[in-house]
Amino acid sequence: SMxxxxxxxxxxxxxxxxxxxxxxxxxxxxxxxxxxxxxxxTVIVMVGLPARGKTYISKKLARYLNWIGxxxxxxxxxxxxxxxxxxxxxxxxxxxxNEEAMKIRRNCASNALTDIGAYFTKEQGQVAVxxxxxxxxxxxxxxxxxxxxxxxxxxxxxxxxxxxxxxxxNIMQVKLSSPDYENCDKEEALEDFLKRIxxxxxxxxxxxxxxxxxxxxxxxxxxxxxxxxxxxxxxxxSRIVYYLMNIHVTPRSIYLSRxxxxxxxxxxxxxxxxxLSTRGQMYASALAAFVQxxxxxxxxxWTSHMKRxxxxxxxxxxxxxxxxALNEIDAGMCEEMTYEEIQDHHPEEFALRDQxxxxxxxxxxxxxxxxxxxxxxVIMELERQENVLVICHQAVMRxxxxxxxxxxxxxxxxxxxxxxxxxxxxxxxxxxxxxxxFLNVQAVNTHREKPPNVxxxxxxxxxxxxxxxxx
Amino acid sequence: xxxxxNNTNDMPMETSPRELTQNPLRKIWMPYKxxxxxxxxxxRKVCMxxxxTLIVMVGLPARGKTYISKKLTRYLNWIGxxxxxxxxxxxxxxxxxxxxxxxxxxxxNEEGLKIRRxxxxxxxxxxxxYLCMEGGQVAVxxxxxxxxxxxxxxxxxxxxxxxxxxxxxxxxxxxxxxxxxxxxxxxGSPDYIDCNTEEAVADFMKRIKCYENSYQPLDxxxxxxxxxxxxxxxxxxxxxxxxxxxxxSRIVYYLMNIHITPRSIYLCRxxxxxxxxxxxxxxxxxLTSRGKEYAKSLGHFIQxxxxxxxxxWTSQMKRxxxxxxxxxxxxxxxxALNEIDAGVCEEMMxxxxQEHFPLEFALRDQxxxxxxxxxxxxxxxxxxxxxxVIMELERQENVLVICHQAVMRxxxxxxxxxxxxxxxxxxxxxxxxxxxxxxxxxxxxxxxFLNVEAVNTHRDKPENVxxxxxxxxxxxTVPAHQ
Numbered sequence: 045s046m047x048x049x050x051x052x053x054x055x056x057x058x059x060x061x062x063x064x065x066x067x068x069x070x071x072x073x074x075x076x077x078x079x080x081x082x083x084x085x086t087v088i089v090m091v092g093l094p095a096r097g098k099t100y101i102s103k104k105l106a107r108y109l110n111w112i113g114x115x116x117x118x119x120x121x122x123x124x125x126x127x128x129x130x131x132x133x134x135x136x137x138x139x140x141x142n143e144e145a146m147k148i149r150r151n152c153a154s155n156a157l158t159d160i161g162a163y164f165t166k167e168q169g170q171v172a173v174x175x176x177x178x179x180x181x182x183x184x185x186x187x188x189x190x191x192x193x194x195x196x197x198x199x200x201x202x203x204x205x206x207x208x209x210x211x212x213x214n215i216m217q218v219k220l221s222s223p224d225y226e227n228c229d230k231e232e233a234l235e236d237f238l239k240r241i242x243x244x245x246x247x248x249x250x251x252x253x254x255x256x257x258x259x260x261x262x263x264x265x266x267x268x269x270x271x272x273x274x275x276x277x278x279x280x281x282s283r284i285v286y287y288l289m290n291i292h293v294t295p296r297s298i299y300l301s302r303x304x305x306x307x308x309x310x311x312x313x314x315x316x317x318x319x320l321s322t323r324g325q326m327y328a329s330a331l332a333a334f335v336q337x338x339x340x341x342x343x344x345x346w347t348s349h350m351k352r353x354x355x356x357x358x359x360x361x362x363x364x365x366x367x368x369a370l371n372e373i374d375a376g377m378c379e380e381m382t383y384e385e386i387q388d389h390h391p392e393e394f395a396l397r398d399q400x401x402x403x404x405x406x407x408x409x410x411x412x413x414x415x416x417x418x419x420x421x422v423i424m425e426l427e428r429q430e431n432v433l434v435i436c437h438q439a440v441m442r443x444x445x446x447x448x449x450x451x452x453x454x455x456x457x458x459x460x461x462x463x464x465x466x467x468x469x470x471x472x473x474x475x476x477x478x479x480x481x482f483l484n485v486q487a488v489n490t491h492r493e494k495p496p497n498v499x500x501x502x503x504x505x506x507x508x509x510x511x512x513x514x515x
Numbered sequence: 516x517x518x519x520x521n522n523t524n525d526m527p528m529e530t531s532p533r534e535l536t537q538n539p540l541r542k543i544w545m546p547y548k549x550x551x552x553x554x555x556x557x558x559r560k561v562c563m564x565x566x567x568t569l570i571v572m573v574g575l576p577a578r579g580k581t582y583i584s585k586k587l588t589r590y591l592n593w594i595g596x597x598x599x600x601x602x603x604x605x606x607x608x609x610x611x612x613x614x615x616x617x618x619x620x621x622x623x624n625e626e627g628l629k630i631r632r633x634x635x636x637x638x639x640x641x642x643x644x645y646l647c648m649e650g651g652q653v654a655v656x657x658x659x660x661x662x663x664x665x666x667x668x669x670x671x672x673x674x675x676x677x678x679x680x681x682x683x684x685x686x687x688x689x690x691x692x693x694x695x696x697x698x699x700x701x702x703g704s705p706d707y708i709d710c711n712t713e714e715a716v717a718d719f720m721k722r723i724k725c726y727e728n729s730y731q732p733l734d735x736x737x738x739x740x741x742x743x744x745x746x747x748x749x750x751x752x753x754x755x756x757x758x759x760x761x762x763x764s765r766i767v768y769y770l771m772n773i774h775i776t777p778r779s780i781y782l783c784r785x786x787x788x789x790x791x792x793x794x795x796x797x798x799x800x801x802l803t804s805r806g807k808e809y810a811k812s813l814g815h816f817i818q819x820x821x822x823x824x825x826x827x828w829t830s831q832m833k834r835x836x837x838x839x840x841x842x843x844x845x846x847x848x849x850x851a852l853n854e855i856d857a858g859v860c861e862e863m864m865x866x867x868x869q870e871h872f873p874l875e876f877a878l879r880d881q882x883x884x885x886x887x888x889x890x891x892x893x894x895x896x897x898x899x900x901x902x903x904v905i906m907e908l909e910r911q912e913n914v915l916v917i918c919h920q921a922v923m924r925x926x927x928x929x930x931x932x933x934x935x936x937x938x939x940x941x942x943x944x945x946x947x948x949x950x951x952x953x954x955x956x957x958x959x960x961x962x963x964f965l966n967v968e969a970v971n972t973h974r975d976k977p978e979n980v981x982x983x984x985x986x987x988x989x990x991x992t993v994p995a996h997q
Contacts (some may be wrong), residue, residue, distance in 0.1 A: 053801070053833055053840070061848065062836045257752075270739075273753040276771065279910060286768045289758065317890075319535075351535055354544045358533050366543065368896060379890075408799075408861075414850060428761060 058396050059413075060405040082280040085164040087191050088173045089184065091202035093248060094241050095214040097267065098203055101288070102175040103474050105201075108287055111447045112420055113413070114170050114280065117163055121176035124152035132224040135239040140247050153183065157190050164196065171280065179248040181255075188259075199281050200261035201288065202251050207266055211241075218473050267293055287424070296430040297340070298448070298469045300441050303352035304328045305463050305487040308380065312488075312514025315372060315379040320355045323485055327464045328359030330483040334466065335360060335433065344432045346370065346422075353435045364435075369418050372437035376409025383492065383511045387504055394507055398498040401457035412457050415443050423447055438490055441467075448476045458494060463487035488514060540878050541895075542887040567646035568762055569673050570655045571666065573684035575730060576723050577696040579749070580685055583770070584657040585956050587683075590769055593929045594902055595895070596762065597651050601642055603658035606634035614706040617721040622729055635665070639672050646678060653762065654678075661730040663737075670741075681763050682743035683770065684733050692749055693723075700955050750774055769906070775953075778912035779822070780930070782923050783948040785834035786810045787969040790862065791945065794970075794996025797854060797861040802837045805967055809946045810841030812965040816948065817842060817915065826914045828852065828904075835917045846917075851904050854919035858891025865974065865993045869986055876989055880980040883939035894939050897925050905929055920972055923949075930958045940976060945969035970996060 054065035088105065090098040102118045109116040126132070128148050137145045156174065163169035178184055184200070191198045205211060215237050219225065225233040251261055253272070262285050263272040271289055276282050304324030308316045320328065335343065345362055347353035348370035357364040378386050378393070387394050390407075397404040405411035410418075419440065426432060426444075434444065438461050446456040448469050461467075464487045468479040489512040497506040533546030570587070572580040584600045591598035608614070610630055619627045635658060645651040660666055666682070673680045687693065697719055701707065707715040733743055735754070744767050745754040753771055758764050786806025790798045802810065817825065827844055829835035830852035839846040860868050860875070869876050872889075879886040887893035892900075901922065908914060908926075916926065920943050928938040930951050943949075946969045950961040971994040979988040 053837055055833070061831060062833045064840055253752075269757055270735075271753075271755040273755065273771065275751055279907065282768075282772055282910065285771065286764075289755065289767065290764055349543065351537070351544045355535055358535070358546060368899070417850070425761065428764065 057392070058400055058404055059411070060407065082170070082197065082278045084195055084197055085169065086171045086197045086199060086280060087160060087187065088171060088284070089178055089187055089198060089200045090173065090175050091178045091184070091200055091251060091261075092204065093179065093244050094177065094237070095211050095219060096203040096205050097214065097293075098177070098201075099175055099218070100293075100474060101201060101203065101264075102173045104291060105284065105287065106171075106173055107447070107450045108423075109171055109280075109284075110450070110452075111416065111423075112283075113416065115168055116171040116173065117167075117169055118173045118175050119156045119160055119163075121149075121152055121156055121174075124156055125149060126223060128152055135236050135243060138240050138243040140243060153186070157187065161190075161194060164194075177244055179244055181249050197277060197281075198260065199277075199284065200251060200259060201284075202261060202263045204250060204263060204265050205267065210267060221473075262288060264288065287427070290424055290427045292428070293471075294430060295471070296432075298426060298431075299335075299433040300444055300461075300467045300469065301331065301356075301433065301435055301465070302437055302441055302461060302463055303350070303356045303435060304331075304485075306352045309463065309488050309490055310515050312382045312384075312512070313380050314383075315375040315381075317350050317352075319351050323464075323487055324352070324356070325359070327483060327485045327487065328356045330464075330485050331356065331435075331466070332360045334481065334483055335362075340431045340433075342431060344429055345435065346432060347435045348372065348437065348440070350437070353437070356435050367422060369422050370434070370436045370440055373412070373415055373439040374406065374409040376406035378406055378409065382514070384508060387507045391504075391507065392500050395498055395500040395502060398494055398507075401494070402453040412439065412443065413453075415439060419443050449478065450475070460491055463490065488512070539874070540882055540887070541885050541893065542889065565760075567651065567678045568653045569642065569646070569669070569678045569680050570653060570766070571660055571669055571680060571682045572655065572657045573660045573666070573682055573733060573743075574686065575661065575726050576659065577693050577701060577719070578685040578687050579696065579775075580659070580683075581657055581700070582775075582956060583683060583685065583746075584655045586773060587766065587769065588653075588655055589929070589932045590905075591653055591766075592932070592934075593898065593905075594765075595898065596653055598653040598655065599645050599651055600655040600657050601638045601645075603631075603634050603638050603656075606638050607631060608705055610634055617718050617725060620722050620725040622725060635668075639669070643672075643676055647676065659726055661726055663731045679759060679763075680742065681759075681766065682733060682741060683766075684743060684745045686732060686745060686747045687749060689748060703955070744770060746770065769909070772906055772909045774910070776912060777953070778914075780908060780913075780951045781915040781948055782926055782943075782951065783813065783915070783917055784919055784923055784943060784945055785829075785832070785838045785917060786813075786967075787945050788834045791972055792970050792997055794864045794866075794993070795862050796865075797857040797863075799832050799834075801833050805946075805969055806834070806838070807841070809965060809967040809969070810838045812946075812967055813838065813917075813948070814842045816963070816965060817844075822913045822915075824913060826911055827917065828914060829917045830854065830919060830922070832919070835919070838917050849904060851900050852916070852918045852922055855894070855897050855921040856888065856891040858888035860888050860891065864996070866990060869989045873986075873989065874982050877980055877982040877984060880976055880989075883976070884935040894921065894925065895935075897921060901925050931960065932957070942973055945972065970994070 052065050053062045055062050090102055092098050099120060102120070106116040106118045125148070128151065129137070136142065139145070153176065160172040160174065163172055174187065178187070188198055215234060219237050220230055220233045228236070251259065251263055257274065260275040260277050260281060265271065268289070268291070273285055276285060304320045304327035306318045306324055307321050308318040310321050343362070345357055345360060345364035347357045347364055347366050349366050349368045350371055353370070354366065378390065393407065402412045405414065423444070436444070441461040442456055442459040445451070445459050445461065445467065451459060464483050464485050466481045466483065468481065470477045492512060493510040495506060495509045533548065535544045536547045537544050572584055574580050581602060584602070588598045588600045607630065610633070611619070618624060621627065638656065642654040642656060646654055656669065660669065670680055697716055701719050702712060702715050707718070710718070733741065733745055739756065742757040742759050742763060747753065750771070750773070755767055758767055786802045786809035788806055789800040789803055792803055825844070827839055827842060827846035829839045829846055829848050831848045831850045832853055835852070836848065860872065875889065884894045887896065905926070918926070923943040924938055924941040927933070927941050927943065927949065933941060946965050946967050948963045948965065950963060952959045974994060975992040977988060977991045
């Protein structure tokens with residue numbers, strides 16, 4: 045109805061989002077403040093023989109989606125089975141003629157689907173990844189009926205691989221350490237697992253170009269040298285396809301570091317575009333020596349557009365790329381202030397920030413949540429690349445680190461990223477190994493913990509309790 | 516044999532870091548020596564490839580190759596990758612002057628084959644010129660390229676010149692789609708200027724037949740070493756093989772997001788704001804009463820247009836949201852649609868900018884596209900920030916985008932293929948809706964003024980852009996305000 049209401053707008057104090065204000069209560073907002081990825085929950089269904097990277101993809105995809113703000117959970121059928129069967133004997137459990145086992149496995153699948161339903165309806169889940177072989181048309185049909193009944197979208201991700209080296213590498217990396225093989229030696233485990241794969245091969249019906257032409261799916265061949273993409277339905281599926289097409293498994297390391305200590309750091313002031321202090325310059329030299337000592341193959345170096353990261357990179361004596369997207373969080377009206385000054389001039393803002401540091405947006409500035417969106421192309425390119433050194437800033441580094449280490453939105457803004465310390469991230473198995481290397485040049489501490497009192501009426505001493513020392 | 520501890524001879528050692536200076540136009544920090552900026556500072560330009568790329572279209576006639584070529588070229592240029600398309604059909608028309616009929620394309624027409632081969636080589640020559648000498652980064656070779664032999668020729672040519680090759684094949688057997696294609700773009704071709712519709716269609720169908728027998732589609736087995744995307748049935752299905760680098764990955768993503776379903780995109784600014792009326796830029800003010808009237812008119816206009824499943828997008832600034840609120844329909848707020856950040860000049864009048872920052876004001880007039888406000892943004896930055904919006908606009912169907920002057924200029928430049936030089940001066944007046952409808956190879960634009968007066972906010976480039984110009988000359992083109 046064309047009502048003549050020209051509602052007054054009010055800006056929510058935390059997110060700084062303009063919303064209509066009716067009778068001093070927030071009316072049901074017509075405007076959503078984040079673009080809609082999809083209008084119904086989505087079930088991503090993995091398909092493929094064992095040791096084809098399904099769990100690797102599931103976990104990575106879930107990590108990515110959660111990081112960009114899409115609530116995602118992985119439902120690994122193997123775990124349901126381990127809960128149901130307690131002790132794994134050997135591959136015979138997976139024989140297609142093992143009626144007893146078939147019954148258990150079907151039950152597990154059913155339970156997993158029920159849990160998926162609960163995740164969507166009760167836990168605000170948006171995407172569920174159903175990590176199982178799903179190698180028969182019958183099983184996939186079951187999932188499709190379930191989804192259709194509930195109004196969920198379905199997107200299949202099939203991993204096809206016939207390279208025996210890759211498969212063996214897989215098994216070595218992640219299967220031998222599985223709970224299933226706790227009490228076996230490597231050779232026994234390998235042999236049993238290969239027989240397990242054979243059990244599935246007998247009944248494996250891959251997604252078919254003709255018969256499955258109405259389904260939405262991506263088929264990944266040989267770890268990404270080829271993809272077949274069919275009927276992408278919406279934005280989130282398009283993003284998922286793009287992501288899957290950019291990731292790779294080539295071993296490499298990502299080095300994250302902040303710029304050297306800056307003049308404003310020393311003064312306890314946030315933001316700005318100052319240059320390096322003397323110690324900061326020393327760090328830059330130390331970083332150069334460190335990079336050389338690592339003998340990194342084809343290292344790419346990225347900085348922000350801010351003077352302090354560029355000065356740091358300059359000391360390395362190698363080419364580097366400047367990314368505006370790597371600029372430090374924009375503190376808007378609080379740029380170049382000390383925390384004491386922020387408390388003095390904007391005590392309410394200061395308290396709101398402590399209440400929800402992830403979503404809090406500085407007046408005329410940004411929030412951590414905004415930064416994640418701006419950093420998404422950086423993450424995408426990091427996935428494409430191999431060895432990279434990213435010289436950035438505290439808040440930026442926290443966001444990137446949270447992506448690699450699967451940290452929640454609540455943990456993210458409090459991750460420790462001290463000056464003059466390099467974090468070396470190396471993908472291993474399903475996660476990331478982190479090595480923290482302090483380069484032995486002293487620097488001021490810039491990490492402010494969440495104080496116990498976050499109330500807007502708190503006393504100044506309480507607000508400033510956790511402010512690190514500065515000049 | 517001895518192993519050296521570290522390559523002290525090879526690695527650049529402890530040279531003191533170069534001094535940095537901030538380039539006054541783009542506010543980019545770069546090293547300088549002897550008072551002069553050093554060259555080749557690596558800027559994050561979207562094209563992440565270390566050599567030029569040749570995109571090779573493949574497919575029978577009327578499969579959308581030229582449509583894809585032009586669209587892809589437009590997109591790549593907009594995001595800052597210098598790209599040009601080379602349509603072999605045009606070379607043929609230049610060579611042959613008059614097109615008689617389909618017989619020219621018969622596979623047994625020796626004379627025709629010779630001419631066509633020459634045209635292809637001539638086009639490749641121009642490609643080399645563009646990529647090697649004119650600063651081009653991507654060339655789109657738009658021809659059928661339906662035989663393996665022709666593709667091998669192109670691949671060898673690319674290897675000789677150090678270009679990467681990426682094939683884009685369009686496969687379609689749906690007779691309706693093909694017929695629609697022919698009607699939309701072939702009938703209007705210079706080839707059929709003197710024919711009636713029926714003759715033209717009949718001839719073109721025979722033309723297609725000439726290619727069909729020798730058509731060798733990209734093959735999963737034989738062509739497994741090539742980099743390509745095979746688009747099937749106008750985007751229902753894609754086969755992607757060996758994507759080599761960033762730019763190819765972006766191209767694939769783009770191609771997988773575009774569609775040809777008819778739809779319209781409506782672009783407009785927020786209603787007139789308080790700061791508009793006072794001649795001040797930026798800020799986050801609300802609507803004037805005329806602005807509110809516009810919002811109401813916009814609501815009526817939308818209703819009258821009877822648009823199917825219209826999506827409404829705004830920025831996160833008060834004035835666009837106030838405008839959307841008057842429509843009484845759901846809308847989505849995009850931070851990426853926020854107006855250009857004028858940094859230290861936020862909420863200033865042009866007169867004040869001239870007074871406080873005359874150098875900045877002049878630099879902006881010298882290169883409005885690349886100029887970055889101190890602690891703010893440039894149009895160039897805006898384009899990068901808006902790229903996900905464009906990508907989503909491509910995915911969507913009917914959308915109304917309520918945004919801001921600089922933002923609207925960037926979006927409009929994308930749809931109308933405007934250069935970086937033209938973009939910052941595109942006219943996007945208040946209270947005027949631009950309705951964009953894709954048609955043939957481009958975009959039809961209808962401009963609808965909704966009959967509510969508003970202040971003019973368009974400042975033309977003044978004649979004198981010198982940094983030492985007098986104040987009157989700097990302020991010559993400032994529009995009137997309170």
